[in-house]
Amino acid sequence: MSENGNAQRAATIAVLVENEAGVLARVIGLFSGRGYNIDSLTVAPVDETGRISRITVVTSGTEMVIEQIKAQLDRLVPVHKVSDLTLEGPHLTRELALIKVVGKGENRVEALRLADAFRARVVDATTGSFVFEMTGAAEKIDAFCALMRPIGLAEVSRTGAVAIARGPRGLI
């Protein structure tokens, strides 16, 4: 704990929770109440009965703070399991974004050309607009949005990161 005690790192943490009322408020309240960062947070039910939800939270802090975050999450009564994907090995992180670009003429052509290069799909089109759907790492979506901004970026909706470990190992 000596030399790099103050070094910050990012952590992608997966949390399996009992899908009961107030559970998300509990997790978010924990972060705000104890002054931890939330870079992104996503949640949805993941089992067939809808009883278990998976929360993916991307946070950052010193090693000691991240260990605290995990221990604090784990002691919440409705929490089944906490897993630090960043620490536990190779994992995939994806985010989904819907991106609306408004424009005419050459800008439309340029938008489509860029979308093609980024493997973004057109999911809605009018004569004056496109909605692109893309998944990828957050940085890829950031880069795409930055390129679209001068062309006519009108609106962005993003899910935040979801993540899963590579290989056969499962969390449940």
Place this chain on the structure above:
Amino acid sequence: MSAATKPASTADALTMSGAEVVLRALKDNGVEVIFGYPGGAVLPIYDAIFQQNAIRHILVRHEQAAVHAAEGYARSTGKVGCVLVTSGPGATNAVTGLVDALMDSIPIVCLTGQVPTHLIGNDAFQEADTTGITRPATKHNYLVKKSADLARVVHEAFYVAKSGRPGPVVVDLPKDILINKAPYTEPPSTEHRSYRPQTEPDAEQIRKAVRLLKAAKRPIVYAGGGVINAGPEASRLLTEFVRMTGFPCTNTLMGLGAFPADDRQFLGMLGMHGTYEANLAMHGCDVMLNIGARFDDRVTGRLNAFSPDSKKIHADIDPSSINKNVPVDVAIVGDAGRVLAALIECWKKEEAPQDKHVLTAWWRQIDEWRAKDCLRYRQEGRIIKPQHAVKRLYEITKELGRETFITTEVGQHQMWAAQYFGFQQPNHWMTSGGLGTMGYGLPSAMGVQIAHPDALVIDIAGEASILMNIQEMGTLAQYRLPVKVFILNNEYMGMVRQWQELLHGGRYSESYSAALPDFVKLAESFHAKGIRVTEADDLDAGIREMIAHPGPVIADIAVAKDENCFPMIPSGAAHNEMILGEEQEGGVKGVTDEGKVLV
């Protein structure tokens, strides 16, 4: 519904109201006493209480006091304390007590009334978002929205309150749920779905700890409230372990009583107002065993100067307590009692011999620190020193040999109680440590007295704190609870005054206790006995009179007004930068600017 939670019998399946189901669930969880205050939303429960005899209801005079009373009851018995309050203001009044129980890890189940389910969210009369408000104030909370869930939720609340690191749990009960028929199910025999704290320690970690401890030249055992939480057997094992190893032992404020105060191996309390020898031994040790304590800032002082040369072992049932403030070398997750049993067993088995000779040098050093006699004070003349008042109270109760429980309010008197009253056994000392809630002591004493009707229960109080829940004198009268309130009346919020003297140039802003009541008349108006002592020569007689009286008493002891509580580690200082009293050395050192921002 799983197999384990099927209805008790089909006959009573739907013959009970929700309120009756709640009472039955309390009874099946061993509740004998409930501290509460009625109101519209909980009238169905009060109606059910009226019609049964199994559970005794104690009517307090303020909902905060109901929670503190339940805390005193819980801490002195090891059981879960139970509270019942109405919606809105009933619930909000209980919040301070809930946070107090959360900070001090006290198991409480608090039932709160709520407006009927169809009105929730409508700003209905006496509606408050109780689960929202109490979410960060509890270990867990529930809003029961379906009658079918009612019994299961109440059972679960008891399980959560007492398992792992104990804490307060709120169950919010809408009025329609209490009135409508509900199925009753027995407490489940199956494991909780998600909450299963680890109690059994890892054998490898125990071995690592024992190896470190056997090789230690300057060891110390630092034991806290977790040992009390783990039950009296854990305190017995702690004592056994400390005696077999020959190590010195210190307790936190919350851990007092876990190790007998009159034992030669006991160094007294550590921390901000701890003893010179305990703090210097913590500072100079080479191996520290923390068992059931949480490296609180009142204990560590300045973190980067805390026990700089030691290997640290930390045993705690809550993994989030470990490596939170202080990084440790060996982490042991488990119940303090189980950990101590495993340490004792492993200590006996482990081959490596212990070199008791090295301990001799360490004890010689400790005895030198002890020789400072850091708690010495001089009682001379007519004015009563507050330390002397506590010391005489201790000696007289010891001489009388009655089972004695002490509660306190918050301030200097609390610290003097911790320093001068010797606790020989666990569960006999109740104080508000983590939150530091003035007004805790009187209601807490009430709860202790309910659980131990024949014992001597004394609230060591300050004249300012006692006024924060003084209305509970009414409860004492109603239930003939012979609680003794022993006020160290220095006419100041002494702890505040002390900080103003040391940190704010002696500008005593708003810390004088002006317009105090006549405590003797106040006692009498509540059908209690009032005693006032102003002369040192009358102190013993006053204490004896207080104890001899069969009913509740307020003993108002006029003490020196400007006495400070020493030793003291000022905020932001290290253990070896302690301020001692005039008796030990002259003058008082200053506090750094960095220290001033700390509480």
